[in-house]
Amino acid sequence: MLAIWKKEFVQSFKSVFSIVTIAIFTAVSYYLSDFIAKNSAMLGKEVAEEGYVGGLVLLIYLFGFLFMFSLFHDTMNRELESRTIRFLVTKTSRLSIVLGKFLGIFTYWFVCLLVSFGIITVFAEKFYFKSFGQLLVMILYMVSMCLLLSSLIPRRSMSMFSGLIVGLAIPLFGLWSQFSDKPWLKIFKYATPYYYFIDGGSWGWVVVLLMAAVMLGGSILLLQRRDL
Numbered sequence: 001m002l003a004i005w006k007k008e009f010v011q012s013f014k015s016v017f018s019i020v021t022i023a024i025f026t027a028v029s030y031y032l033s034d035f036i037a038k039n040s041a042m043l044g045k046e047v048a049e050e051g052y053v054g055g056l057v058l059l060i061y062l063f064g065f066l067f068m069f070s071l072f073h074d075t076m077n078r079e080l081e082s083r084t085i086r087f088l089v090t091k092t093s094r095l096s097i098v099l100g101k102f103l104g105i106f107t108y109w110f111v112c113l114l115v116s117f118g119i120i121t122v123f124a125e126k127f128y129f130k131s132f133g134q135l136l137v138m139i140l141y142m143v144s145m146c147l148l149l150s151s152l153i154p155r156r157s158m159s160m161f162s163g164l165i166v167g168l169a170i171p172l173f174g175l176w177s178q179f180s181d182k183p184w185l186k187i188f189k190y191a192t193p194y195y196y197f198i199d200g201g202s203w204g205w206v207v208v209l210l211m212a213a214v215m216l217g218g219s220i221l222l223l224q225r226r227d228l
Contacts, residue, residue, distance in 0.1 A: 004088070005104045006104070007100075012105065025059070028055050030119050056120070068139075068143065073160050077151070077154055099220075137193075141208050148216075178198055193211070
Protein backbone atom coordinates (compact mmCIF):
# COMPACT_ATOMS: atom_id res chain seq x y z
CA MET A 1 0.00 0.00 0.00
CA LEU A 2 2.82 2.43 0.84
CA ALA A 3 4.42 1.91 -2.57
CA ILE A 4 1.12 2.64 -4.36
CA TRP A 5 0.56 5.66 -2.11
CA LYS A 6 3.99 7.05 -2.98
CA LYS A 7 3.64 6.31 -6.69
CA GLU A 8 0.21 7.94 -6.93
CA PHE A 9 1.38 11.00 -4.99
CA VAL A 10 4.52 11.50 -7.10
CA GLN A 11 2.62 10.87 -10.33
CA SER A 12 0.12 13.58 -9.34
CA PHE A 13 2.79 16.24 -9.89
CA LYS A 14 3.88 15.03 -13.33
CA SER A 15 1.05 16.51 -15.41
CA VAL A 16 0.97 20.13 -16.54
CA PHE A 17 -2.59 20.54 -15.27
CA SER A 18 -1.61 19.46 -11.75
CA ILE A 19 1.07 22.18 -11.66
CA VAL A 20 -1.45 24.70 -13.02
CA THR A 21 -3.89 23.67 -10.28
CA ILE A 22 -1.31 24.33 -7.57
CA ALA A 23 -0.48 27.66 -9.22
CA ILE A 24 -4.15 28.68 -9.22
CA PHE A 25 -4.61 27.81 -5.55
CA THR A 26 -1.38 29.61 -4.63
CA ALA A 27 -2.26 32.71 -6.69
CA VAL A 28 -5.77 32.98 -5.25
CA SER A 29 -4.44 32.64 -1.69
CA TYR A 30 -1.62 35.13 -2.22
CA TYR A 31 -3.35 37.90 -4.14
CA LEU A 32 -6.56 37.80 -2.11
CA SER A 33 -4.62 37.81 1.18
CA ASP A 34 -2.41 40.63 -0.06
CA PHE A 35 -5.44 42.70 -1.08
CA ILE A 36 -7.21 42.15 2.25
CA ALA A 37 -4.06 42.89 4.27
CA LYS A 38 -3.65 46.21 2.47
CA ASN A 39 -7.34 47.14 2.78
CA SER A 40 -8.31 45.61 6.13
CA ALA A 41 -9.03 49.02 7.68
CA MET A 42 -11.48 49.86 4.89
CA LEU A 43 -13.10 46.41 4.83
CA GLY A 44 -13.51 46.12 8.60
CA LYS A 45 -12.23 43.44 10.94
CA GLU A 46 -15.06 40.90 10.43
CA VAL A 47 -15.01 41.12 6.64
CA ALA A 48 -11.23 40.84 6.62
CA GLU A 49 -11.31 37.76 8.87
CA GLU A 50 -13.74 35.99 6.53
CA GLY A 51 -12.04 37.25 3.41
CA TYR A 52 -8.67 35.67 4.05
CA VAL A 53 -10.08 32.17 3.59
CA GLY A 54 -13.27 33.10 1.73
CA GLY A 55 -11.69 33.11 -1.71
CA LEU A 56 -10.09 29.70 -1.23
CA VAL A 57 -13.30 28.21 0.17
CA LEU A 58 -15.26 29.59 -2.78
CA LEU A 59 -12.68 28.23 -5.23
CA ILE A 60 -12.98 24.71 -3.80
CA TYR A 61 -16.77 24.86 -3.49
CA LEU A 62 -17.23 25.99 -7.09
CA PHE A 63 -14.37 24.29 -8.93
CA GLY A 64 -13.00 21.64 -6.55
CA PHE A 65 -14.93 18.78 -8.14
CA LEU A 66 -13.92 19.92 -11.62
CA PHE A 67 -10.24 20.04 -10.64
CA MET A 68 -10.52 16.66 -8.93
CA PHE A 69 -12.15 14.81 -11.83
CA SER A 70 -9.97 16.50 -14.44
CA LEU A 71 -6.82 15.28 -12.70
CA PHE A 72 -7.83 11.89 -11.28
CA HIS A 73 -10.83 10.60 -13.25
CA ASP A 74 -8.79 7.60 -14.45
CA THR A 75 -7.02 6.71 -11.23
CA MET A 76 -8.59 3.23 -11.13
CA ASN A 77 -9.71 2.49 -14.67
CA ARG A 78 -6.29 3.23 -16.22
CA GLU A 79 -5.01 0.21 -14.31
CA LEU A 80 -7.98 -1.86 -15.46
CA GLU A 81 -7.80 -0.72 -19.08
CA SER A 82 -4.04 -1.30 -19.38
CA ARG A 83 -4.28 -4.59 -17.42
CA THR A 84 -1.55 -3.47 -15.00
CA ILE A 85 -4.04 -4.27 -12.25
CA ARG A 86 -3.20 -7.96 -12.81
CA PHE A 87 0.42 -7.26 -11.89
CA LEU A 88 -0.56 -5.18 -8.86
CA VAL A 89 -2.80 -7.86 -7.36
CA THR A 90 0.10 -10.31 -7.43
CA LYS A 91 2.11 -7.92 -5.24
CA THR A 92 -0.53 -6.61 -2.86
CA SER A 93 -4.22 -6.93 -1.95
CA ARG A 94 -7.05 -5.19 -3.77
CA LEU A 95 -7.86 -3.32 -0.57
CA SER A 96 -4.32 -1.94 -0.44
CA ILE A 97 -4.56 -0.81 -4.07
CA VAL A 98 -7.68 1.27 -3.43
CA LEU A 99 -6.42 2.68 -0.12
CA GLY A 100 -2.99 3.46 -1.60
CA LYS A 101 -4.54 5.40 -4.46
CA PHE A 102 -6.94 7.14 -2.10
CA LEU A 103 -4.11 8.26 0.18
CA GLY A 104 -1.91 9.32 -2.75
CA ILE A 105 -4.59 11.60 -4.20
CA PHE A 106 -5.57 12.95 -0.80
CA THR A 107 -1.93 13.73 0.05
CA TYR A 108 -1.60 15.74 -3.18
CA TRP A 109 -4.61 17.87 -2.22
CA PHE A 110 -3.43 18.11 1.38
CA VAL A 111 -0.16 19.65 0.13
CA CYS A 112 -2.08 22.09 -2.11
CA LEU A 113 -4.28 23.12 0.79
CA LEU A 114 -1.40 23.38 3.26
CA VAL A 115 0.60 25.64 0.92
CA SER A 116 -2.46 27.85 0.37
CA PHE A 117 -3.18 28.16 4.09
CA GLY A 118 0.50 28.78 4.75
CA ILE A 119 0.35 31.82 2.47
CA ILE A 120 -2.84 33.01 4.16
CA THR A 121 -1.24 32.58 7.59
CA VAL A 122 1.65 34.86 6.63
CA PHE A 123 -0.76 37.70 5.84
CA ALA A 124 -3.44 37.01 8.45
CA GLU A 125 -0.94 36.14 11.19
CA LYS A 126 -3.13 33.24 12.30
CA PHE A 127 -3.92 29.75 11.07
CA TYR A 128 -7.61 29.08 10.31
CA PHE A 129 -7.86 25.57 11.75
CA LYS A 130 -11.65 25.29 11.40
CA SER A 131 -11.71 26.25 7.72
CA PHE A 132 -8.69 24.03 7.04
CA GLY A 133 -10.43 21.06 8.68
CA GLN A 134 -13.69 21.62 6.82
CA LEU A 135 -11.94 21.85 3.47
CA LEU A 136 -9.98 18.68 4.23
CA VAL A 137 -13.27 16.86 4.88
CA MET A 138 -14.64 18.31 1.63
CA ILE A 139 -11.58 16.99 -0.22
CA LEU A 140 -12.03 13.55 1.38
CA TYR A 141 -15.55 13.51 -0.06
CA MET A 142 -14.28 14.54 -3.50
CA VAL A 143 -11.49 11.94 -3.55
CA SER A 144 -13.90 9.19 -2.51
CA MET A 145 -16.37 10.15 -5.24
CA CYS A 146 -13.59 10.32 -7.82
CA LEU A 147 -12.41 6.80 -6.91
CA LEU A 148 -15.96 5.48 -7.06
CA LEU A 149 -16.59 7.01 -10.48
CA SER A 150 -13.30 5.64 -11.81
CA SER A 151 -14.18 2.20 -10.44
CA LEU A 152 -17.68 2.24 -11.95
CA ILE A 153 -16.65 3.38 -15.44
CA PRO A 154 -14.14 0.99 -17.07
CA ARG A 155 -13.01 3.24 -19.95
CA ARG A 156 -10.81 6.30 -19.37
CA SER A 157 -12.39 8.33 -22.16
CA MET A 158 -15.84 7.83 -20.68
CA SER A 159 -14.73 8.61 -17.14
CA MET A 160 -13.14 11.85 -18.35
CA PHE A 161 -16.37 12.95 -20.00
CA SER A 162 -18.49 11.81 -17.05
CA GLY A 163 -16.10 13.48 -14.61
CA LEU A 164 -16.44 16.83 -16.36
CA ILE A 165 -20.23 16.55 -16.28
CA VAL A 166 -20.28 15.55 -12.61
CA GLY A 167 -17.68 18.19 -11.74
CA LEU A 168 -19.94 20.90 -13.15
CA ALA A 169 -23.27 19.45 -12.03
CA ILE A 170 -22.52 18.87 -8.34
CA PRO A 171 -21.60 22.47 -7.41
CA LEU A 172 -24.31 23.87 -9.71
CA PHE A 173 -27.20 21.83 -8.32
CA GLY A 174 -25.68 21.41 -4.85
CA LEU A 175 -25.42 25.15 -4.26
CA TRP A 176 -28.66 25.92 -6.12
CA SER A 177 -30.51 23.53 -3.81
CA GLN A 178 -29.43 25.58 -0.77
CA PHE A 179 -31.44 28.56 -1.98
CA SER A 180 -34.37 26.84 -3.70
CA ASP A 181 -37.55 25.19 -2.41
CA LYS A 182 -38.00 22.99 -5.49
CA PRO A 183 -38.74 19.40 -4.31
CA TRP A 184 -36.65 17.75 -7.03
CA LEU A 185 -33.56 19.58 -5.80
CA LYS A 186 -33.75 18.01 -2.34
CA ILE A 187 -31.80 14.96 -3.50
CA PHE A 188 -28.87 17.25 -4.35
CA LYS A 189 -29.32 19.17 -1.11
CA TYR A 190 -28.82 16.12 1.08
CA ALA A 191 -26.52 14.08 -1.19
CA THR A 192 -23.87 16.77 -1.62
CA PRO A 193 -21.71 18.21 1.17
CA TYR A 194 -22.74 21.85 0.77
CA TYR A 195 -25.82 21.64 3.00
CA TYR A 196 -23.89 20.02 5.83
CA PHE A 197 -21.23 22.74 5.81
CA ILE A 198 -23.58 25.69 5.25
CA ASP A 199 -26.63 24.70 7.35
CA GLY A 200 -25.64 21.41 8.97
CA GLY A 201 -24.36 22.86 12.23
CA SER A 202 -21.14 22.01 14.02
CA TRP A 203 -21.51 18.26 13.34
CA GLY A 204 -22.24 18.53 9.62
CA TRP A 205 -18.70 17.44 8.78
CA VAL A 206 -19.37 14.07 10.45
CA VAL A 207 -22.13 13.34 7.92
CA VAL A 208 -19.81 14.27 5.06
CA LEU A 209 -17.13 11.94 6.44
CA LEU A 210 -19.67 9.10 6.62
CA MET A 211 -20.71 9.75 3.02
CA ALA A 212 -17.06 9.69 1.95
CA ALA A 213 -16.53 6.41 3.82
CA VAL A 214 -19.53 4.84 2.05
CA MET A 215 -18.20 5.84 -1.38
CA LEU A 216 -14.71 4.60 -0.53
CA GLY A 217 -16.23 1.33 0.66
CA GLY A 218 -18.12 1.11 -2.62
CA SER A 219 -14.86 1.45 -4.57
CA ILE A 220 -13.25 -1.30 -2.49
CA LEU A 221 -16.24 -3.58 -2.97
CA LEU A 222 -16.30 -3.01 -6.74
CA LEU A 223 -12.63 -3.95 -7.10
CA GLN A 224 -13.02 -6.96 -4.79
CA ARG A 225 -15.85 -8.31 -6.96
CA ARG A 226 -14.33 -7.43 -10.34
CA ASP A 227 -13.14 -10.33 -12.43
CA LEU A 228 -9.62 -9.51 -13.57
